Amino acid sequence: MASQQPEVNAPPASVETPAPKHDISDGAAAANGADEPPAKRARLEEPDQRKKGVAPVKPEYLVKEQKAQTDPETNPDDAAEAAHHEGREDDKGGKKKKNTGQNTNRRFGKSLDEKGLCPTRVHSPELSAGECKFAEKCKFEHDLRAYLKEHKREDLTTLDGVCPIWDAKGKCYYGWKCRLVGSHMTERETEDGRKELVLVEDEERKKKAQPLVPHASEDGVVNIVPIQEKMALSRRKTKFPRSDSYNSWLEKSAKELEKNLHARRQEGGEDAEPTEDQVKEQKEENRAQYIEPPFLPSEKRRLYFGPETPALAPLTTQGNLPFRRLCVELGAQLTYSEMAVSMPLIQGSKSEWALMRAHESEALPPTVSPRDSVVQGYDNSKDLRFGAQIAANKPWQALKATEALSQLSPHLRVIDLNCGCPIDLVFREGAGSALLEHPSKLEKILRGMNTVSEHIPISAKIRMGTRDNQPNALKLCERLILGGYESGLTNAGTSGVAALTLHGRSRQQRYTKKADWEYIAECSALIKRLGEKTDAVTDTIREPDARTQPNGGKVWFLGNGDCYSQKDYDDHINNAGVDTVMVGRGAMIKPWIFEEIQSGQYLDKSASERLSLVEKFAKYGLENWGSDEHGVGTTRRFMLEWLSFTHRYVPIGLLEYLPPNIQDRPPAWRGRNELETLLGSGNYKDWIKITEMFLGPTHKDFKFEPKHKSNSYEAEG
Numbered sequence: 001m002a003s004q005q006p007e008v009n010a011p012p013a014s015v016e017t018p019a020p021k022h023d024i025s026d027g028a029a030a031a032n033g034a035d036e037p038p039a040k041r042a043r044l045e046e047p048d049q050r051k052k053g054v055a056p057v058k059p060e061y062l063v064k065e066q067k068a069q070t071d072p073e074t075n076p077d078d079a080a081e082a083a084h085h086e087g088r089e090d091d092k093g094g095k096k097k098k099n100t101g102q103n104t105n106r107r108f109g110k111s112l113d114e115k116g117l118c119p120t121r122v123h124s125p126e127l128s129a130g131e132c133k134f135a136e137k138c139k140f141e142h143d144l145r146a147y148l149k150e151h152k153r154e155d156l157t158t159l160d161g162v163c164p165i166w167d168a169k170g171k172c173y174y175g176w177k178c179r180l181v182g183s184h185m186t187e188r189e190t191e192d193g194r195k196e197l198v199l200v201e202d203e204e205r206k207k208k209a210q211p212l213v214p215h216a217s218e219d220g221v222v223n224i225v226p227i228q229e230k231m232a233l234s235r236r237k238t239k240f241p242r243s244d245s246y247n248s249w250l251e252k253s254a255k256e257l258e259k260n261l262h263a264r265r266q267e268g269g270e271d272a273e274p275t276e277d278q279v280k281e282q283k284e285e286n287r288a289q290y291i292e293p294p295f296l297p298s299e300k301r302r303l304y305f306g307p308e309t310p311a312l313a314p315l316t317t318q319g320n321l322p323f324r325r326l327c328v329e330l331g332a333q334l335t336y337s338e339m340a341v342s343m344p345l346i347q348g349s350k351s352e353w354a355l356m357r358a359h360e361s362e363a364l365p366p367t368v369s370p371r372d373s374v375v376q377g378y379d380n381s382k383d384l385r386f387g388a389q390i391a392a393n394k395p396w397q398a399l400k401a402t403e404a405l406s407q408l409s410p411h412l413r414v415i416d417l418n419c420g421c422p423i424d425l426v427f428r429e430g431a432g433s434a435l436l437e438h439p440s441k442l443e444k445i446l447r448g449m450n451t452v453s454e455h456i457p458i459s460a461k462i463r464m465g466t467r468d469n470q471p472n473a474l475k476l477c478e479r480l481i482l483g484g485y486e487s488g489l490t491n492a493g494t495s496g497v498a499a500l501t502l503h504g505r506s507r508q509q510r511y512t513k514k515a516d517w518e519y520i521a522e523c524s525a526l527i528k529r530l531g532e533k534t535d536a537v538t539d540t541i542r543e544p545d546a547r548t549q550p551n552g553g554k555v556w557f558l559g560n561g562d563c564y565s566q567k568d569y570d571d572h573i574n575n576a577g578v579d580t581v582m583v584g585r586g587a588m589i590k591p592w593i594f595e596e597i598q599s600g601q602y603l604d605k606s607a608s609e610r611l612s613l614v615e616k617f618a619k620y621g622l623e624n625w626g627s628d629e630h631g632v633g634t635t636r637r638f639m640l641e642w643l644s645f646t647h648r649y650v651p652i653g654l655l656e657y658l659p660p661n662i663q664d665r666p667p668a669w670r671g672r673n674e675l676e677t678l679l680g681s682g683n684y685k686d687w688i689k690i691t692e693m694f695l696g697p698t699h700k701d702f703k704f705e706p707k708h709k710s711n712s713y714e715a716e717g
Contacts, residue, residue: 055666056656063668111633111699113177115151116140123175126197127190144176144197153629155182156696163627164619169219170205177628179696215411216360219623221321222386223356223409233348233404242452243399250395250444297450297496297550300457302378303414305499305556305579309333309366310569310597313560313584314389314416314461317641322620325359326613327587328385331594333366334580335386339418341431342392342401355388356409362386363411376552387414389461391421393430398445403452412456414498417446420463422507433463433507436472439479443495446480450496457498457550461560461582464519466507473502477523481530481555483548498550500527501558501582511585514663515561517576524577527557558582564589564662566596586662588645604652607676611693617642618694633699636691640704643687647680 050056118140120130126144141147155161156179163180166172172184176199184200209220216222232238305311311334312319312327319338328335337355344352365383388405392398402415419442421432428434435442442460449458460480464471483494502523504515531554546553559578563569564586572581586593591613596603621635650666652658671677678686684704692698 050657053664055650055660055664057650057654057666057669058656061654061669061671063670111629111636111702113147113151113153113629115147117144117147117152117176118142121147122177123199125199127194148176148181148197152177153179153699156180156632158694158696159615159619164622165219165627166202167205168623169209170202170207172199172627173219174626174628174631175199179627179629179632212360213363213411216363220360221624222358222360222363222411225353225356225408229408230348230350230353233346235348238404240400240403240452243396243403243448246399246448246451247396250448295454296547297457297494297498298547298552299455300450300453300498300550301382301455302376302551303457303498303556304366304368304378304380304383305334305558306368307573307580308368309580310594311558311580311582312336312587312594313582314339314418315584315588317638318588318645320638321357321359321624322617322635322638323591323642324386325361325620326617327591327594328359328361329616330592331598332583332587333385334413335362336416337386337388339389339391339421340401342390342397345390345401345404346397353408356405356412358386358411376554378551384411384413386412387416387459388412389416389418391418391426391431392445393434395441395445395448399448399452402449402458406452406454406456410454410456414457414459415449415453416459416461416501417442417449418461420461420503420507422463422510427507433466436462436466436476436507439472439476440484442476443479443484446495446497458496459499459501459556460497461501461503463503464506464516468506468508471506471519473519473523474526477502477527478530481527494545494548496548496550497555499556499558501560504559504561517559517561517572520559520561520572520578521576524557524559527555528577531555556580560584562586562662563593565593565602565659566600567659569597570600585645588642589649589662590646602652602658607671607673607679610646610649610679611675611690614639614643614646614690615694618691629699632695633702636695636698636702637704639691639695640684640687643690644684647682647687650680651676 116139118132118138120132121142121144124130129142129144132138132142141151159180161180162183163172163178165174165178166180166184172178172181175181176185178184181199184202185197186200187195187197190196209218211218211220213222217224229238310332312324312332314336315323316338319336324332324335335358337358340352340355362385364385365380366385368380388409390398390401390405392401398417405412405415417435418432419435421427423432426432426434430438435445446458446460462473462476464473477500480495480497480500502520504517504520505511505513556579558580559572559576560582561584563572563581563583568586569581569583572578583593590605592603592605617639618635621638622631625631625634625638648666650660650669651671652660653672654669666680669680671680678690681687688698688704
């Protein structure tokens with residue numbers, strides 16, 4: 001563990017007595033109670049007296065003096081999902097709405113040097129720097145020693161005083177601005193007797209830091225879009241030939257469809273069904289106009305989802321590169337980017353294209369056992385772990401964003417369309433879960449994305465519906481797999497979607513109540529019936545064309561919602577019949593859930609082990625966002641966002657009954673040692689203390705306010 005600074009007021013290492021990692025078996029023997037002590041058998045049973053919504057913490061660990069205080073009006077998971085999209089909404093007049101609600105004062109300060117170092121000096125030796133074209137008018141500092149002594153904050157003493165970028169790559173890309181520059185600088189004497197400060201590179205580390213994949217950059221990142229390409233997008237110089245052709249065909253076919261339907265209604269009434277001859281005639285009329293995609297769904301790269309490939313869900317804010325890298329290291333086989341909005345992608349937005357960046361470990365194939373590698377047409381060596389998710393409210397936006405991704409970020413496993421985002425801002429614009437109310441439009445979007453995405457498969461993530469007690473996911477799944485009525489008239493074929501993910505809640509529920517896995521099981525059974533007995537459930541008019549079927553006719557189905565342990569995962573695989581499970585909040589609260597899934601048992605991580613994961617996140621964050629003052633501040637900000645979820649974890653050893661429930665909220669409790677109590681604190685000031693263990697004291701301008709009210713008690717020590 002990294003060295004801790006005394007002023008941080010963190011618990012000293014000597015205070016903690018790390019508990020050993022307990023592996024509590026969840027196999028058949030434990031379920032039957034065979035060869036288990038009576039106390040353990042009772043502990044694994046679901047008792048009648050277990051309080052709903054309250055984590056069953058053992059009495060000896062409860063803090064009875066004070067109760068945890070939470071805001072009953074706001075669900076913290078809803079606030080977390082909406083945080084990334086705050087500030088984008090405008091009034092009709094173009095002015096931003098006045099901020100209202102509990103997050104009005106939530107601002108992040110800027111982490112900057114008192115006076116920056118001139119770019120001509122950042123990577124140069126002290127006495128041989130280049131000339132600055134602004135000379136004395138330059139607003140930056142030119143004297144390196146003055147910058148290090150007066151304007152730059154002192155070096156960090158955490159992380160053993162070693163820059164993680166230099167340690168991993170043998171070279172630090174932030175030069176003298178690095179907050180750990182002392183680990184890769186030295187003072188040498190020149191030939192004329194002067195002292196000179198120089199940066200040091202480690203050749204051995206540079207040789208070891210070879211990229212895992214050939215298309216990765218020297219810092220181990222893939223899908224980096226050059227600034228020239230983003231500028232071309234912003235200046236509307238980028239061409240979208242496939243999207244333009246398909247959109248023109250879509251407009252013509254829509255007019256023809258409306259004309260024909262209107263004529264038939266006049267001839268045979270509102271409910272008149274077209275005859276088979278009329279359908280064939282209409283197909284022939286549209287055949288000459290239809291734009292054949294360069295890669296039909298049947299010709300695209302094959303996918304595989306199975307019980308051994310648990311997926312990390314697209315996570316707003318927290319689905320950043322360092323966190324995904326940590327989850328992949330812990331066993332996640334599939335990852336997704338944060339949801340990117342299509343219009344900013346088309347406009348070349350720097351922040352939106354940054355969401356497509358992935359670590360080189362995500363560009364490796366997922367682990368598939370030999371018995372499962374015989375899936376027809378699936379080549380594991382050509383597969384990836386990382387996919388992109390986009391949101392769109394109009395077909396042309398989704399098409400152009402997909403075409404841009406296929407051109408500029410080709411190393412994607414899949415492009416996923418978000419059809420389940422419940423955020424009001426996204427819903428009102430017609431994107432996210434609003435598409436569930438317009439199945440014909442959704443089908444057009446997915447079919448068009450398949451047309452322009454070249455070899456990248458297309459998938460969709462949906463919810464049960466928009467309102468409680470009115471689910472429409474069953475009909476929607478059938479439509480997306482077989483094609484709707486309109487697709488038969490226009491000869492467009494099916495949507496060609498390669499995978500569907502269903503979150504077992506409606507938009508109205510957001511994150512309240514439990515996910516409905518019974519409904520997910522119904523959808524899974526329907527999709528399997530459609531795949532195995534197509535002829536029995538379809539007529540000759542709606543029978544799908546084999547060319548428009550992905551994966552040799554196989555549409556993968558993933559379930560999502562409330563997966564918090566390996567027991568939940570196995571139950572969903574075996575009883576709900578899904579191909580695999582997508583894990584969201586469960587991974588944010590305890591990212592080692594993927595380790596539990598692989599090992600098939602509960603893991604009681606000690607406080608020191610959990611803290612080591614936070615240290616890894618700090619190192620990965622500095623590698624990704626930079627080791628300068630700005631990078632340290634960014635890493636701290638995202639670490640605090642993550643800690644606002646990890647504090648919800650109650651160690652397995654403190655629970656009276658298993659399995660744990662993600663919806664349960666614990667009462668005030670203390671851990672088995674002071675560090676465990678600190679990690680479980682809901683007070684954001686304690687979260688800041690944890691970040692200071694690895695990122696040093698906060699900057700004077702740094703501010704952090706939590707998204708929701710934290711627990712009233714503070715960690716001891």
